[in-house]
Amino acid sequence: MLDKKKVVVGMSGGVDSTVAAYQLKKMGYDVIGINMRLWQDEFLEDIHLMHDGGCCSLSSVEDARRVCEQIGIPFYALDFKGVFKETVVDYFIEAYEKGTTPNPCIACNKYVKFDALLEKAHQLGAYYVATGHYAKIYFDEGHSRYVIEKSNAIKKDQTYALYNLTQDQLKHVLMPLGEFESKEAVREIAGQFDVAMSRKSDSQEICFVPDQDYVGFINRNGTKEIKPGAFVDTSGEVLGEHQGIINYTVGQRKGLGITFGKPMYVVDIDVDHNQVVLGDNQEVFSREVYSTLNNFVLFDELREPFECEAKIRYSAKPSKCTIYPLENGWVKTVFDSPERAITPGQAIVFYKDNWLVGGGTIERKPQ
RNA sequence: UGGGGAUUCGCCAAGUGGUAAGGCACCGGACUUUGACUCCGUUAUGCACAGGUUCAAAUCCUGUAUCCCCAG
Numbered sequence: 405m406l407d408k409k410k411v412v413v414g415m416s417g418g419v420d421s422t423v424a425a426y427q428l429k430k431m432g433y434d435v436i437g438i439n440m441r442l443w444q445d446e447f448l449e450d451i452h453l454m455h456d457g458g459c460c461s462l463s464s465v466e467d468a469r470r471v472c473e474q475i476g477i478p479f480y481a482l483d484f485k486g487v488f489k490e491t492v493v494d495y496f497i498e499a500y501e502k503g504t505t506p507n508p509c510i511a512c513n514k515y516v517k518f519d520a521l522l523e524k525a526h527q528l529g530a531y532y533v534a535t536g537h538y539a540k541i542y543f544d545e546g547h548s549r550y551v552i553e554k555s556n557a558i559k560k561d562q563t564y565a566l567y568n569l570t571q572d573q574l575k576h577v578l579m580p581l582g583e584f585e586s587k588e589a590v591r592e593i594a595g596q597f598d599v600a601m602s603r604k605s606d607s608q609e610i611c612f613v614p615d616q617d618y619v620g621f622i623n624r625n626g627t628k629e630i631k632p633g634a635f636v637d638t639s640g641e642v643l644g645e646h647q648g649i650i651n652y653t654v655g656q657r658k659g660l661g662i663t664f665g666k667p668m669y670v671v672d673i674d675v676d677h678n679q680v681v682l683g684d685n686q687e688v689f690s691r692e693v694y695s696t697l698n699n700f701v702l703f704d705e706l707r708e709p710f711e712c713e714a715k716i717r718y719s720a721k722p723s724k725c726t727i728y729p730l731e732n733g734w735v736k737t738v739f740d741s742p743e744r745a746i747t748p749g750q751a752i753v754f755y756k757d758n759w760l761v762g763g764g765t766i767e768r769k770p771q
Numbered sequence: 772u773g774g775g776g777a778u779u780c781g782c783c784a785a786g787u788g789g790u791a792a793g794g795c796a797c798c799g800g801a802c803u804u805u806g807a808c809u810c811c812g813u814u815a816u817g818c819a820c821a822g823g824u825u826c827a828a829a830u831c832c833u834g835u836a837u838c839c840c841c842a843g
Contacts, residue, residue: 496805505806507806508805508806537804562804565804618805618806652807654806655807655808656806656807656808658797658807659796659797660796661796661797662782663781663782663783664783664795667795688808718804718806744808747806750805
C-alpha cells in the first residue's frame with residue numbers, strides 16, 4: 405500500500421531540489437531524499453565544482469547529503485546508471501549519428517526521473533515522487549485530468565521538458581516550485597541551508613558531457629565512425645567540406661569553418677549522403693512542423709485540428725499555430741508565422757493558455 | 772623576362788597624403804536544465820619587401836618578389 409503522505413525527492417544538491425524537499429517537509433510530507441547516480445566518466449571528476457546542475461548535476465552527492473541532514477530527512481544515493489545509459493546517453497549518441505539533435509533532458513525526465521525513480525519511490529512505499537522543476541501539476545476538474553500548467557516564475561518555466569508525462573505519472577508527481585514567483589524567491593529560502601549553494605550559478609550544459617564537448621563525447625562513446633563530408637547549398641552545389649554530421653544542428657551558424665561574406669546557417673542534415681545543407685537566414689525559416697511520438701496531457705488524443713500555441717525549443721515564446729492529426733500518430737503543426745530553425749530531434753510542445761497541451765518529437769517532413 | 776593590373780588580420784574587403792571601416796572565421800563572456808540561435812567584448816603599432824619624398828604615406832616615387840591578363 406502506497407503512503408500518500410510519503411514522497412521521494414530527487415536531490416541533486418542544487419538550489420531547486422533542496423527547496424522542493426524543504427517545502428514538502430514543511431507541508432507535512434514524509435520526505436525521502438534520493439540522489440541519483442547517473443553517469444560515470446573519468447572526465448567528470450570536477451564537474452560539480454562548476455555548475456549548479458539544477459536537475460541533473462551528477463557529482464553533488466555530498467551537497468545533497470548535507471542538505472538532507474539539515475532539513476532532517478533521510479538520504480540515499482542510488483544507482484540509476486543502467487537506465488540512464490540506455491535511455492538517455494545511448495539515445496543521445498544515436499540521435500546525433502542519424503543527423504538529428506537530441507534533447508537529453510526530456511528523455512531523462514521521461515525514463516529516469518518519472519519512471520525509474522518513481523518506481524523506486526513505490527518500492528519505498530511512497531505514493532509520490534517530487535522534483536525541483538518549475539511547473540505546476542494538479543488535477544483539474546474542468547478537464548477531469550491531471551494537467552501541467554506553466555510555472556508562476558514564467559522565466560524559469562520548465563514545462564517544455566515535461567510534455568511526455570502520462571496521466572499515470574502525473575498522478576504521482578509533485579512539483580512544489582511551480583507556485584514560486586521567481587528563482588530569487590527560491591534562492592532566498594535555499595540561503596538558510598547553505599549560503600554557498602544558494603549562490604550557485606544556473607549555468608547548465610549536458611550533464612554527462614564534460615566541457616561542453618559533446619562531439620568528443622560521442623567520439624569516445626559512439627559506435628559509428630565520424631566521416632567528413634560535403635557542405636552543399638540548397639540547390640546541391642558543393643561549398644566545402646564538413647567535419648562529420650554530428651558537429652552540426654539545424655540553425656547553427658558558428659563553427660562551420662567556412663566563410664561566405666555573410667552569415668550562413670545549417671538548413672538541413674542529409675545523413676544518407678553525409679551532407680550538411682547550408683543556406684542564408686531566410687532559408688532557415690518555415691511554418692510547418694511534423695512530429696511523432698506525440699503525447700497529450702490536456703486530452704487523450706488529437707482527433708481534429710486544434711488551435712493553440714507551440715514552441716519548438718526550450719527557450720522560446722509560444723507562437724500561434726494549428727495542429728492537425730495525421731496517420732500513425734503523427735501531428736502536423738502549421739504556425740501562423742514562420743519559425744526559425746525547426747530542428748529534427750528537438751521537441752515541439754503545445755500550449756493552450758497556461759496549460760501544456762502536449763508535444764512530440766520533431767521529424768523531417770515525410771516523403 | 773614586351774605591355775597592363777594586382778599585393779591591407781586566417782578569408783573577403785573599405786581606405787587615393789593626415790595618422791588602418793566592416794563582414795565572415797577564431798577566441799572570451801552573457802543568456803540557457805539539450806543542441807543551437809541571439810547579445811556583448813577582444814583581436815593588424817601595421818597595410819608583400821627594401822629604400823626615398825613629406826611636418827605627416829597603406830595612400831606619391833624607385834627597386835625587388837609573387838600572382839593575374841594580353842601579346843610572343
